[in-house]
Amino acid sequence: MSARTRWMRTAMILAVGAIGLAFTVKMSAQVQTNKEEKVGQATREVKVEHAEVLAVEGNDLFVKMSDGTIRHIANVPESARATLDDGRQIGIRDAKPGMHLTKTITTTTTPKVIVTTQTVTGKVWHVSPPNSVTLTMDNNENQTFKIPSGQKFMVNGKETDAFGLKKGMIVSATKVVEEPVTQVEHEAKLTGRMPPPPPPPAADTPILVAVVTPAPAAAPEAAPAALPKTGSDLPLTALIGLLLIACSLGMRSFRKLRA
DSSP: OOHHHHHHHHHHHHHHHHHHHHHHHHHHSEEEEEEEEEEOOOEEEEEEEEEEEEEEETTEEEEEETTSOEEEEOSOOTTOOEEETTSOEEOGGGOOTTOEEEEEEEEEEEEEEEEEEEEEEEEEEEEETTTEEEEEOTTSOEEEEEOOTTOOEEETTEEEOGGGOOTTOEEEEEEEEEEEEEEEEEEEEEEEEOOOOOOOOOTTSOOOOOOOOOOOOOOOOOOOOOOOTTOOSHHHHHHHHHHHHHHHHHHHHHHHHHO
């Protein structure tokens, strides 16, 4: 075997040894955190509100609640929708006085417990029982941990407390923290019913019909009465003759007086 071959073989052995050592150190000193969520029994509460639309002014809505109170809902967003009985969806611009609204609010409360499990594995560098322990981590840095009351450690498969720890021991400790939380979800559903159309008149209700009466025609003027056929102009002629005779006599007398 040549010197070059022996050198390459030695380098490969050293490389494999270094990888194995690094793997051992990593496994002997690490912190693992695991979170688990435990979900409890959810409770559901349903609240229903009824209202009647009194007026709509722009995006402001005035409604009368079922208890008689008047409520002013200001700045209703354009995206708000109410579902009618026929499935149509309308917005604030389509609301009309007399419309009935029903708002159903469903509140779901779900209790949860967040379980955080932290496992610490490392080599004991220093211990101050029962308060703290300093472990050498996989990056060769020392990290100090506060020891909770009653904390137990596993050393070579055996359980011990802080007083049983010695420098150089490979120990493993597990910390479990349970954090209760409550998740609350609200779901609102708005439905509406348009006011009914006015009822048609009853069958026996008289219907008024406007009748225009034309003005009566003017009566024709009466024609002048015609003289009876028995009448004549003789009396008129005699009267004129008498007047002429009287005038002649009068003129004669006037002349005699002047002479």
